[in-house]
Amino acid sequence: MPVNLLPPVADQLFPVKGVRLGTAEANIRKANRRDLTLIELAPGSRAAGVFTQNRFCAAPVQVCREHLAGGEIRALVINTGIANAGTGEQGLAAARATCDAVAAQSGVAANTVLPFSTGVILEHLPVERIVAGLPAARAALSDEGWFAAAHAIMTTDTIAKSTSSRVTVDGQTVTVTGMSKGAGMIRPNMATMLGYVATDANLAQPLLEALVREAADVSFNSITVDGDTSTNDSFILIATGQVGSPINDAASAQYASVRAAVIEVAQWLAQAIVRDGEGATKLMSIAVEGGSNRDECRQVAYAVAHSPLVKTAFFASDPNLGRILAAIGYAGVNDLDVNKLRVWLAGGGEEVLVAEKGGRAVSYQEEAGARIMKNAEITVRIDLARGQAAATVWTCDFSYDYVKINADYRS
Numbered sequence: 001m002p003v004n005l006l007p008p009v010a011d012q013l014f015p016v017k018g019v020r021l022g023t024a025e026a027n028i029r030k031a032n033r034r035d036l037t038l039i040e041l042a043p044g045s046r047a048a049g050v051f052t053q054n055r056f057c058a059a060p061v062q063v064c065r066e067h068l069a070g071g072e073i074r075a076l077v078i079n080t081g082i083a084n085a086g087t088g089e090q091g092l093a094a095a096r097a098t099c100d101a102v103a104a105q106s107g108v109a110a111n112t113v114l115p116f117s118t119g120v121i122l123e124h125l126p127v128e129r130i131v132a133g134l135p136a137a138r139a140a141l142s143d144e145g146w147f148a149a150a151h152a153i154m155t156t157d158t159i160a161k162s163t164s165s166r167v168t169v170d171g172q173t174v175t176v177t178g179m180s181k182g183a184g185m186i187r188p189n190m191a192t193m194l195g196y197v198a199t200d201a202n203l204a205q206p207l208l209e210a211l212v213r214e215a216a217d218v219s220f221n222s223i224t225v226d227g228d229t230s231t232n233d234s235f236i237l238i239a240t241g242q243v244g245s246p247i248n249d250a251a252s253a254q255y256a257s258v259r260a261a262v263i264e265v266a267q268w269l270a271q272a273i274v275r276d277g278e279g280a281t282k283l284m285s286i287a288v289e290g291g292s293n294r295d296e297c298r299q300v301a302y303a304v305a306h307s308p309l310v311k312t313a314f315f316a317s318d319p320n321l322g323r324i325l326a327a328i329g330y331a332g333v334n335d336l337d338v339n340k341l342r343v344w345l346a347g348g349g350e351e352v353l354v355a356e357k358g359g360r361a362v363s364y365q366e367e368a369g370a371r372i373m374k375n376a377e378i379t380v381r382i383d384l385a386r387g388q389a390a391a392t393v394w395t396c397d398f399s400y401d402y403v404k405i406n407a408d409y410r411s
Contacts, residue, residue, distance in 0.1 A: 002159050003283045003376050003396065005275040010147035014164040014175045017200040018042030018240025021145030023152040026133030028126060029081025029119060034152040036130060038137035039076040039196070040106060045240045046205050047073040047114065048212040050220075052233035058085035059095040059125075060115040061232060067099070067111050071205075074108040076236070077115050077130070078194065080155050080181075084117040084125040085231035094125040101131045105138055118155055118181065118194055118232050150179040153194055157181050161272040165261040169254050172244050174201045176261040180220075180269035182276075193273055195220055197265050198238040201258045204248045211259055212237040219266035222298075223394045224305045225277040237262065274394045279401030282314055283377045289390040290383040296333050297384070297391035303331035304380060305395035314378065315397035319369030321345065321354050324380060333384070340385035347375035 018041060026036040041047075049068055051061045067073070077098055084091045099113040106113075117125060140148070150162035162179040182193030203211070216235050247254045275283050286305045291297035304310055307327040313320045324343060328336075343355040352368045353361040372378060 002276040003280055005159060005272055007159050008147060008150055008162040010144070012164065013144075013146040013150075013162050014166060014177055015143035015146075016175050016177050016198045016240065017143075017242035018045055019198050019200075019238065020141040020143050021149040022137040022140030022142065023145070023148045024133040024136035024140065026079065026129045028079050028129050034148065035080045036133045036137050037078040037149045037152045038102065038134065038141065039078075039149070040141055041074050041076075041238065042240050042242060043072075043074070045073055045238060046203070046208055047236055047238045048205070048209040049114075049234060049236045050212055050216040051235075052231060054231045054233075056086060056231050058083055058117060058232040059087055059091035060084055060117045061234060062092060063095040063099065064114045064116070064234065067114055070111045072112055073114060073238070074112040075102050075106055075114070076196070077102050077113060077134075078153050079117050079119075079125070079130055080153060081119040082117060082123050082125050083119045083121045083232050086122040087124050090124060094127045097127045098125075098130050101127075101134055105134055114236065116194055116232070116234055118153070121231060146177055146179060150181075153179065153181040155181060156278055157276055159276050161269055161276065163265055163268045163272075165265050167257045167261045169201065169244050169257050174199060174243050174258060174261070176258070176265050178265045178269050180273060182273040193220060193233055193235075195235040195266070195269055196238070197236070197262060197269070198240065199258060199262060200240045200242040202241040202244050202246045203239040203255075203258065204246060207247060207250055207255060208237060208239050210250065211262055214259075215263050215266040218263060219270035222392060223270045223274050224302060225274060225280070225396055235266075271394055274396050277396035277402075279399040279404070280396035281376070281399050282397040284314060284395050284397065285377075285379040285392055286382070286395065287379055287390070287392045288382045288384065290385045290387060291389040291391070292384075292387040294389045294391050296386075297389050298393065300328055300331040300333060300382060300384065301391055301393035303327045304382070305393045308398060311395070311398040314373060315399045317370060317373040319345075319366050319373055321369060325355055328382065336384065336386070342383045342385070344381040345369055345372050345378070346381060347372040347378040351381070
């Protein structure tokens with residue numbers, strides 16, 4: 001069961017002007033499930049994206065990068081079941097054929113279509129099934145299609161992930177709605193995650209491109225489930241420009257309002273992925289402060305968040321907190337003075353000092369650590385005592401179910 005995460009409610013997902021979504025059963029890998037999503041965008045819509053840093057990046061990622069360089073984006077097509085990764089030239093041809101099919105049915109140029117795939121790697125995409133399923137997806141297009149689409153993009157997720165926010169800009173209501181999928185193979189730059197956030201604000205392309213990077217940095221690129229960086233990670237930010245005057249100035253109050261809403265939605269979606277991590281029973285926030293720069297704070301946070309020994313200890317509610325110190329020590333901050341470092345454990349409204357002066361805090365009682373670790377949401381706070389920088393990474397524990405889910409993934 002996901003950690004303190006409820007399914008989306010359809011009438012709480014606000015339509016974004018200029019965005020319509022439709023889904024269909026295309027039988028891409030398994031029968032009787034919605035596995036194809038089509039998103040159509042109004043003319044003049046803009047998009048920007050952040051993608052996997054895996055050198056074995058999937059064919060759709062390569063095509064998306066090409067098409068985003070062309071300007072206007074009019075459609076997105078997403079399939080689950082087959083990742084179309086590790087498929088060479090045939091995979092690229094399949095991704096482009098998918099764009100061609102969408103373009104032909106929607107009356108747009110193929111280079112204004114962005115393709116996305118998620119699922120099993122090293123298997124070829126059955127393009128003919130996608131093509132056959134597109135008419136049904138197009139017939140289902142609706143500005144209220146976010147709820148169905150959030151379900152259709154799932155793979156090993158146990159719960160759909162979608163949320164909305166609204167802000168007032170110059171007296172007009174601007175909507176930001178997004179959805180994501182992901183539960184395993186999660187360690188950004190980015191993760192087997194797909195994330196889509198759309199707004200009807202009229203953001204200029206340079207601001208859109210800056211915002212997608214900033215939002216990714218503090219959301220999808222600040223989570224980890226298992227330390228595996230996928231071949232297909234994609235986070236797309238869309239601005240349809242249907243509401244309000246053009247926003248061109250990053251220093252304006254209008255941009256500040258939209259920026260805050262986009263980051264709020266992106267962080268919610270990213271944390272939802274961790275809450276639904278494969279087999280997860282706990283959400284863990286690794287908050288590192290007192291760093292000389294943000295990069296080293298993230299470096300330490302990820303070392304703790306990735307550690308299987310830390311994650312299994314948290315699953316068992318075992319206050320074997322020396323594992324945290326070990327992870328900090330091998331994080332790669334070579335001139336770290338461990339005698340100045342302090343570590344706290346917090347949860348359930350309680351915080352205790354665990355370590356200081358190079359070892360266990362004199363005041364620390366293991367009973368307190370065990371009590372805190374029984375909570376579903378726990379924070380590990382680390383002060384490096386080196387400067388003013390800070391960063392937070394969100395992760396989850398490792399349970400028996402993580403192994404079961406991934407052992408049986410293809411069956």
